[in-house]
Amino acid sequence: MTQNEAIVENGAAERVFRRGDDSAILRMSESEIQAYKPLDDRRMVVNMGPQHPSTHGVLRLSLEMEGETVLRSKPIIGYLHTGMEKTGEQLSYLQGATNVTRMDYSSPLFSELAFSLATEKLLEIEVPERAKWIRMLMCELNRMSSHLLFQATNGMDIGAVGAMIYGWREREEVLRLLEKITGLRMNHNYIRPGGVAADLPDGWRDDTLRILSNLPERLDDFDGLFTGQPIWHERLQGVGVINSEECIALGITGPLLRSTGYAWDLRKDIPYLHYDQVEFDVLVGTYGDCFDRFAIRLNEIRESMRIVYQILEKMPDGDYRIQDKKVTPPPRTRIDESMEALIHHFKIFTEGFKVPAGEVYVAVESPRGELGCYIVSDGGPKPYRMHIRGPSFTNLQVLPHMLQNALVADAVAVISTVDPIMGEVDR
Amino acid sequence: MTEEEHQDSPETETSSVVPDGEIMYEVPVSRSRGQTVLHPNRDQYVETIEKLSQDGFKVCIDVTAVDYLENPERDIPGSISPERFEVVINLLSHTRKERLRLRIQVPESDPVIDSIFDFYPGSEALEREVYDLFGIEFEGHPDLTRILLPENWHGHPLRKDYDVGSIPVQFKEAPGAG
Numbered sequence: 001m002t003q004n005e006a007i008v009e010n011g012a013a014e015r016v017f018r019r020g021d022d023s024a025i026l027r028m029s030e031s032e033i034q035a036y037k038p039l040d041d042r043r044m045v046v047n048m049g050p051q052h053p054s055t056h057g058v059l060r061l062s063l064e065m066e067g068e069t070v071l072r073s074k075p076i077i078g079y080l081h082t083g084m085e086k087t088g089e090q091l092s093y094l095q096g097a098t099n100v101t102r103m104d105y106s107s108p109l110f111s112e113l114a115f116s117l118a119t120e121k122l123l124e125i126e127v128p129e130r131a132k133w134i135r136m137l138m139c140e141l142n143r144m145s146s147h148l149l150f151q152a153t154n155g156m157d158i159g160a161v162g163a164m165i166y167g168w169r170e171r172e173e174v175l176r177l178l179e180k181i182t183g184l185r186m187n188h189n190y191i192r193p194g195g196v197a198a199d200l201p202d203g204w205r206d207d208t209l210r211i212l213s214n215l216p217e218r219l220d221d222f223d224g225l226f227t228g229q230p231i232w233h234e235r236l237q238g239v240g241v242i243n244s245e246e247c248i249a250l251g252i253t254g255p256l257l258r259s260t261g262y263a264w265d266l267r268k269d270i271p272y273l274h275y276d277q278v279e280f281d282v283l284v285g286t287y288g289d290c291f292d293r294f295a296i297r298l299n300e301i302r303e304s305m306r307i308v309y310q311i312l313e314k315m316p317d318g319d320y321r322i323q324d325k326k327v328t329p330p331p332r333t334r335i336d337e338s339m340e341a342l343i344h345h346f347k348i349f350t351e352g353f354k355v356p357a358g359e360v361y362v363a364v365e366s367p368r369g370e371l372g373c374y375i376v377s378d379g380g381p382k383p384y385r386m387h388i389r390g391p392s393f394t395n396l397q398v399l400p401h402m403l404q405n406a407l408v409a410d411a412v413a414v415i416s417t418v419d420p421i422m423g424e425v426d427r
Numbered sequence: 428m429t430e431e432e433h434q435d436s437p438e439t440e441t442s443s444v445v446p447d448g449e450i451m452y453e454v455p456v457s458r459s460r461g462q463t464v465l466h467p468n469r470d471q472y473v474e475t476i477e478k479l480s481q482d483g484f485k486v487c488i489d490v491t492a493v494d495y496l497e498n499p500e501r502d503i504p505g506s507i508s509p510e511r512f513e514v515v516i517n518l519l520s521h522t523r524k525e526r527l528r529l530r531i532q533v534p535e536s537d538p539v540i541d542s543i544f545d546f547y548p549g550s551e552a553l554e555r556e557v558y559d560l561f562g563i564e565f566e567g568h569p570d571l572t573r574i575l576l577p578e579n580w581h582g583h584p585l586r587k588d589y590d591v592g593s594i595p596v597q598f599k600e601a602p603g604a605g
Contacts, residue, residue, distance in 0.1 A: 027570040078575040121460050251549030360460050378498040389489040397552050
């Protein structure tokens with residue numbers, strides 16, 4: 001951490017962020033943008049998106065351009081806003097995971113985990129050991145699939161269309177395993193308050209090992225396709241540079257922060273589940289450019305594989321959910337013979353379980369950064385307020401600073417390596 | 428935790444185990460499930476933020492709000508009078524690996540609070556989101572406009588008096604559907 005401290009003490013983050021004319025952010029409302037009269041005829045405001053293949057869904061940017069150079073820019077979001085935090089107030093804690101899982105659709109298990117950990121902290125219950133290890137296994141598999149998806153879309157955005165096929169193929173292998181375990185490829189609703197939805201199915205260990213043994217070779221293919229390739233270097237190195245002080249001032253987390261050389265990973269620094277019992281390295285970059293962000297994500301897949309190997313060794317036997325009748329529905333067979341079990345079953349699925357009043361904030365390290373969940377309970381069966389702190393939402397603030405004085409062709413590379421998931425941005 | 432203990436917990440208030448009158452950074456403190464929560468006054472909270480940002484809490488992780496319209500009771504220190512809105516700010520210190528939460532009461536009659544943009548430029552989008560969804564204004568924010576909803580939207584959806592609404596669905600086989 002001494003290196004981290006030195007980085008922060010070293011520089012002043014003040015320079016571009018204070019209000020001023022040299023700001024990187026185009027602070028204009030839509031009507032103002034339409035009425036924008038440029039100072040000279042080489043300046044103009046160009047609209048990019050929301051329907052653009054490289055904008056990862058529906059991100060829209062207003063770019064103030066001089067020739068081909070971007071001066072100021074403004075991300076305009078909200079096209080996927082469906083009021084999921086409001087919906088979360090209408091759903092019980094048991095149903096809540098189905099809601100949050102739809103936020104970050106490329107790494108859904110992390111939202112479920114944050115929501116479940118927050119609920120369990122309010123309930124003051126501790127899930128069984130096996131449930132914790134299953135959660136870790138699922139999250140690391142999900143991190144792999146999410147970073148593989150990034151390899152696919154990033155390659156495609158930058159013009160290496162072949163990468164899309166490779167990335168998608170490897171991701172599908174992981175998703176197939178997730179489907180076998182949870183029943184769904186995405187939006188799993190697998191991690192729930194009290195544990196996980198079901199125990200691992202027969203043959204899960206062999207399937208996991210098969211993925212782990214196939215993947216290193218495929219990752220080497222990515223290295224061959226990208227890492228040492230001169231065109232790839234030309235497109236990414238030195239593009240969209242950001243430094244640690246700027247990242248910290250803007251609240252940036254995840255691979256973006258680590259690409260600047262700042263080692264911060266919640267799994268290592270504020271461990272949750274059993275991340276303090278597994279060995280892995282926090283990968284950092286050097287220059288904070290697009291290439292570092294790409295390389296960190298590629299190599300984090302290898303680190304996740306390392307963690308999964310250790311999880312396979314340490315997976316204990318036991319229960320996969322807490323045997324607390326107020327939180328966990330009784331086994332199906334008990335319902336036929338026990339009146340009490342039937343009552344508990346009925347209460348949990350109609351009214352839901354009650355959570356003591358209070359408020360907590362719990363954060364986990366998602367593939368995009370710190371994913372937090374803030375829940376306020378009034379003692380009833382539904383959260384009084386449920387807020388998800390999506391890493392993509394905060395990370396998007398970095399775009400104007402990265403894009404300032406960049407070429408418009410580089411904008412696509414920058415957006416791509418920031419890797420925002422719009423479902424999580426807009427919620 | 429055994430079942431009996433768990434059954435008891437809703438009645439016995441476990442979260443407010445604070446020795447009354449605990450003070451940190453000259454501000455009353457409470458603990459919520461082991462997490463430290465500061466309760467500064469709306470008028471002075473920027474000074475608290477300034478102290479915290481100099482004391483290692485360099486990252487503003489999250490800014491959000493809660494509308495306590497339907498649930499006026501909450502565990503806050505006795506010296507703080509509850510108001511309808513509460514702005515919640517989550518800070519993080521990388522060097523100390525600690526989190527702090529600030530809860531600031533904001534009255535319904537005057538939903539205005541100072542912006543912390545000057546200390547944490549990263550609060551910009553977060554404050555805009557709170558403004559958009561709760562209608563709480565941040566004084567000194569450089570660009571306080573709606574962020575998630577369209578500019579011409581009426582109302583602030585995360586307020587408790589904003590109805591969820593419903594869309595009438597006509598089933599084909601319903602009586603009288605023709």
